[in-house]
Amino acid sequence: MGEFLAVVAAFLFAFGTVLQQKGTMETTAGEGDPNFLLQILHKPIWLMGAICQATGWVVQAVALDKAALVVVQSLTALSLVIALPLGIWLTHQRIGRREILGASLTLIGIIFFLSAGAPSGGNSEGSATAWWTACLVIGFLVVTLAFVGNRMSASAKALTLGAAAGLGYGLQAAVTKTFVTLVGQGIVTLLTSWTIYVLVISAVSGFVLQQSALKTGVLAPAMASSNSVTLFASVILGIAVYGEKLSASGSGHVASAYVGLAVAIVGIALLAGSEGPPEEATTQAPDTPDLSPAQ
Numbered sequence: 001m002g003e004f005l006a007v008v009a010a011f012l013f014a015f016g017t018v019l020q021q022k023g024t025m026e027t028t029a030g031e032g033d034p035n036f037l038l039q040i041l042h043k044p045i046w047l048m049g050a051i052c053q054a055t056g057w058v059v060q061a062v063a064l065d066k067a068a069l070v071v072v073q074s075l076t077a078l079s080l081v082i083a084l085p086l087g088i089w090l091t092h093q094r095i096g097r098r099e100i101l102g103a104s105l106t107l108i109g110i111i112f113f114l115s116a117g118a119p120s121g122g123n124s125e126g127s128a129t130a131w132w133t134a135c136l137v138i139g140f141l142v143v144t145l146a147f148v149g150n151r152m153s154a155s156a157k158a159l160t161l162g163a164a165a166g167l168g169y170g171l172q173a174a175v176t177k178t179f180v181t182l183v184g185q186g187i188v189t190l191l192t193s194w195t196i197y198v199l200v201i202s203a204v205s206g207f208v209l210q211q212s213a214l215k216t217g218v219l220a221p222a223m224a225s226s227n228s229v230t231l232f233a234s235v236i237l238g239i240a241v242y243g244e245k246l247s248a249s250g251s252g253h254v255a256s257a258y259v260g261l262a263v264a265i266v267g268i269a270l271l272a273g274s275e276g277p278p279e280e281a282t283t284q285a286p287d288t289p290d291l292s293p294a295q
Contacts, residue, residue: 002067005059006075012056014082017223019049021214022090036215037208057176064177068244073173073234074110080227080268081107087219099220102270109264113257125178126241134241135198138171138233146209155221161213162225168206169226170233174241175199228268235261 023046029036040046063072081103087093142164149160179195190196213222238244 002063002065002072003075005063006067006072007078009056009060009063009072010076010079011082012052012059013076014079015086016049016052016056017079017210017214018083018086018090018219019052020046020211021049021087021217021219021222022046023049024211024215025217027215037211040211060173061176061180064173065180069174069177069238069242070235070244071114073170073231073238074114074264076173077110077227077231077264078107080223083219083223093219098270102220102224102267105267105270106264107267109260109262109267111260113260113264115260123242125181126243130241131194134171134174134237138167138202142167142205142209150212154216155218158213158216158218158222159225161209161216162222163229165206165209165213166226166229167233168202168209170230170237172199172202172206173230173234174237175202177242224268228265231261232265 020040023040023043024036026043026045027036027039029039060072060076084093084095084099084103088095145160145164145167149157149164152160175195175198179193179199182189182193182195210222210226213226216222
């Protein structure tokens with residue numbers, strides 16, 4: 001059940017991300033102007049994307065309660081592959097041989113990773129030392145990548161800010177696995193737990209950075225870097241914090257799991273080099289479907 005819910009979450013994340021990108025591209029504020037974060041709240045299509053993303057997070061949380069972090073995050077990483085055809089339809093993304101090859105390698109790699117490695121095991125909490133170390137390291141990397149990314153342009157900016165967002169989302173997913181075990185124990189327990197505050201901080205930072213990456217108009221690098229870093233961070237956190245294993249069947253299967261993961265990352269790297277849509281396509285085109293509700 002956890003695996004099925006993870007795939008459902010991937011579809012919701014993909015559709016929500018493309019809708020949000022369309023909304024960010026319709027704002028009048030420039031890439032470096034933080035006012036676009038306020039303008040997107042007035043875009044119905046962006047709000048529809050936000051609803052999809054929020055629903056995806058709920059489905060993902062349930063999946064994390066039923067399956068290993070590494071498994072769930074590997075499957076939700078498929079949202080990148082799902083988003084590409086949606087990007088052609090909604091934001092006029094350029095999809096050629098490079099993108100098709102990258103998407104194929106990503107899909108094959110993730111399937112091989114899950115089937116050969118069979119990730120499993122672990123606990124639902126983790127030690128305080130492990131969590132402190134994880135939060136401090138990820139926090140430092142997010143700030144560094146955000147600082148560097150904001151001084152770049154186009155694909156490089158989308159790639160760097162997407163990577164920073166991926167770190168935030170990776171931490172968010174890892175904390176969610178612990179957070180869901182507290183749901184049902186009362187509001188006092190939730191408000192006095194460190195998990196809710198780390199969850200909020202990681203979610204907000206990931207959100208801001210992801211929207212900034214999408215604002216560049218280049219979907220593939222933004223999603224590729226975000227998904228690959230989220231997956232990579234989740235694998236590390238699953239092993240280091242939760243004690244999960246890539247395979248319980250010996251070192252040969254572990255090696256095969258790493259091969260599958262490497263293939264998926266190569267595919268994502270190919271997607272990261274994609275170009276954005278033509279300049280004239282960043283505005284509402286005549287053949288672009290208007291998904292805003294009727295007035």
